[in-house]
Amino acid sequence: MGKKNKQKGFIQIILAVTIIIAALGGGFGILYSQDSKLIKEAKQLSKEEKYTEAIENLEFIKSRLLIKNLGIQKEKITSEIENNKKLNEDKSKYDQGVNELNDNNLQVAVDLLSELPESSFYYQKAQTKIEEAKRKIAEGQLGEAKLAEEKAEQEAQREAIKRSQEEMARKAKEQELATKEAQEKMMNTDNDGDGLTYRRELERGTSDWNTDSDSDGIKDNEDLHPAGGGRNQAQTFAWSYGSYNWTYTASIQEDWYEYYKAKKPRLTPLSSEYVTYNDPFIKKIAQKISEAANEKGISKGALAEAFVQSLSYVDDVYTGYDEYPKYPVETFFEKNGDCEDLSYLTAAIVEAMNIDTVLVVLPGHMAVGVWMDCDAPGTSYKLNDRCYYYTETTGEGWLSGEIPDRYKYTAANLIRIPSGEIVSNISPQYKKPCYLATDFSGYYYDGSNYYFDYKCSNVAICLPFSNYISDNSLAGYYYQTQLKQIYHDSNCSQLVVKGCYKSKTYPGYFYKSGLAWYYDSQCTTIYQSMSCSYPSTLGFSCTSEYSYSSKKSTCDFYASSLSLKDLAPACYSELVECRNDITEYQSRLSEYNSCIARKEY
Numbered sequence: 001m002g003k004k005n006k007q008k009g010f011i012q013i014i015l016a017v018t019i020i021i022a023a024l025g026g027g028f029g030i031l032y033s034q035d036s037k038l039i040k041e042a043k044q045l046s047k048e049e050k051y052t053e054a055i056e057n058l059e060f061i062k063s064r065l066l067i068k069n070l071g072i073q074k075e076k077i078t079s080e081i082e083n084n085k086k087l088n089e090d091k092s093k094y095d096q097g098v099n100e101l102n103d104n105n106l107q108v109a110v111d112l113l114s115e116l117p118e119s120s121f122y123y124q125k126a127q128t129k130i131e132e133a134k135r136k137i138a139e140g141q142l143g144e145a146k147l148a149e150e151k152a153e154q155e156a157q158r159e160a161i162k163r164s165q166e167e168m169a170r171k172a173k174e175q176e177l178a179t180k181e182a183q184e185k186m187m188n189t190d191n192d193g194d195g196l197t198y199r200r201e202l203e204r205g206t207s208d209w210n211t212d213s214d215s216d217g218i219k220d221n222e223d224l225h226p227a228g229g230g231r232n233q234a235q236t237f238a239w240s241y242g243s244y245n246w247t248y249t250a251s252i253q254e255d256w257y258e259y260y261k262a263k264k265p266r267l268t269p270l271s272s273e274y275v276t277y278n279d280p281f282i283k284k285i286a287q288k289i290s291e292a293a294n295e296k297g298i299s300k301g302a303l304a305e306a307f308v309q310s311l312s313y314v315d316d317v318y319t320g321y322d323e324y325p326k327y328p329v330e331t332f333f334e335k336n337g338d339c340e341d342l343s344y345l346t347a348a349i350v351e352a353m354n355i356d357t358v359l360v361v362l363p364g365h366m367a368v369g370v371w372m373d374c375d376a377p378g379t380s381y382k383l384n385d386r387c388y389y390y391t392e393t394t395g396e397g398w399l400s401g402e403i404p405d406r407y408k409y410t411a412a413n414l415i416r417i418p419s420g421e422i423v424s425n426i427s428p429q430y431k432k433p434c435y436l437a438t439d440f441s442g443y444y445y446d447g448s449n450y451y452f453d454y455k456c457s458n459v460a461i462c463l464p465f466s467n468y469i470s471d472n473s474l475a476g477y478y479y480q481t482q483l484k485q486i487y488h489d490s491n492c493s494q495l496v497v498k499g500c501y502k503s504k505t506y507p508g509y510f511y512k513s514g515l516a517w518y519y520d521s522q523c524t525t526i527y528q529s530m531s532c533s534y535p536s537t538l539g540f541s542c543t544s545e546y547s548y549s550s551k552k553s554t555c556d557f558y559a560s561s562l563s564l565k566d567l568a569p570a571c572y573s574e575l576v577e578c579r580n581d582i583t584e585y586q587s588r589l590s591e592y593n594s595c596i597a598r599k600e601y
Contacts (some may be wrong), residue, residue: 043063049091091122106140194219250284260326292351311345332345362587372388376431514601541581
């Protein structure tokens with residue numbers, strides 16, 4: 001087959017491959033395999049000095065449609081074609097020179113062969129033939145003396161070439177040594193300053209441009225698993241606060257626990273170093289507790305304190321006070337600690353919530369001081385116009401401001417966070433509290449009356465009715481003890497009438513089941529009916545995308561048919577009406593669904 005026939009066949013193949021690729025997406029691999037085989041054959045032909053055939057193969061591959069469109073090895077094939085053309089040209093010149101030499105046209109042969117550059121594959125062969133031609137010329141024209149002179153010159157040239165080659169080899173050796181020296185220097189470099197050389201970083205699978213390759217907050221040289229892959233230990237906690245039962249499951253990487261466990265020496269526990277509020281894991285705990293507290297509308301600091309109080313307390317009589325202070329992550333992981341361990345954990349979490357704290361050091365005991373408004377009730381320590389309320393961490397149920405009797409009048413040393421400055425001999429101050437009512441969550445009690453606020457200044461008129469009975473269905477209603485009636489609101493102004501409920505869809509309004517919404521709690525003045533009208537399909541030419549697609553197919557068929565082409569304009573006009581009807585129908589259907597969704601039962 002000739003080249004044109006090959007190209008014709010190739011075009012047919014390309015068309016077939018295009019169809020296969022579009023339909024199955026799998027023909028590309030077959031063409032790629034065929035091209036690879038042809039490229040290998042072209043390289044073999046080039047080695048056999050059959051450059052013309054090699055060029056034809058390569059041109060054939062390059063002309064393939066797939067190669068043109070996707071650019072697969074296009075530059076490489078083009079380069080191979082040009083290289084084979086140059087080799088073919090040099091071979092032609094070399095063959096011509098040899099022919100002239102064989103015909104005894106010696107000077108012509110020398111001139112032709114001398115045109116081959118040093119970079120040519122045939123350069124060394126040409127030089128050999130040139131020497132042969134010159135030898136014959138010398139023998140024929142110059143005689144023995146001239147021949148000897150030329151031999152000496154050739155020997156000198158060979159010697160010069162030899163010296164040049166030796167010099168190149170020496171420089172290559174020097175370059176090799178310099179490269180090895182540079183590589184060794186690079187391997188011993190610590191680019192990120194984490195104490196690990198590049199060699200050690202490669203061995204550990206970490207980056208020499210990142211001090212924390214697995215982004216777990218621990219430097220690579222202190223990390224048990226610096227490239228990641230450490231186990232996650234799940235811990236589940238359960239505690240009660242604010243009439244709610246709370247659970248929290250946290251997954252902590254063992255790297256963090258081992259990191260803190262290995263930190264030595266352990267300094268005296270009278271140090272703010274152990275309040276690691278910037279620790280990423282502590283920040284995560286603080287965020288989770290804050291989100292839970294905000295959801296229920298309670299104090300995030302108080303919820304955090306209750307969380308730590310739920311952990312097991314290991315009495316100092318067993319561990320020895322000041323014996324072995326633990327970091328917050330250790331205490332969290334082990335779920336227990338003595339007074340200073342629990343204080344460090346509490347202070348760390350609360351500080352991570354951006355609430356200022358201090359460590360309160362008393363004789364043989366440690367607690368936390370939490371910054372609060374100085375008008376709050378309870379025991380506090382005043383420091384630079386800020387009041388830090390005593391917070392016990394070693395037992396459940398302690399509120400900020402509540403202090404054990406034995407420390408009520410004892411001066412304490414306060415340790416600032418994060419500076420670690422110790423302010424000595426600060427006496428406690430006490431403000432009589434309004435107690436949280438145990439029977440009415442969120443209310444305060446002065447011994448006779450209930451209040452909305454902790455200052456006991458706003459008396460509660462109505463109290464939650466659900467506190468009087470066990471029926472949770474009446475949760476959210478209020479009860480006036482003097483009138484003995486049930487109300488919707490805490491001001492006892494919206495009287496509850498049977499069958500009339502507070503609306504969730506329209507806050508501030510009321511409703512009767514499935515009927516209507518009302519302005520008043522007695523359901524006498526209608527606000528809005530709950531009736532919903534389902535849209536009828538009879539008044540619409542189309543109601544769905546399916547009907548639109550069917551009509552459009554019909555119009556397209558008319559437009560493509562010679563005999564029905566005149567029907568197409570009217571059909572397309574109806575298609576526009578169809579689209580408008582679908583929009584209108586779907587809008588009414590959406591209104592109906594919204595109406596149904598708003599109904600209250």
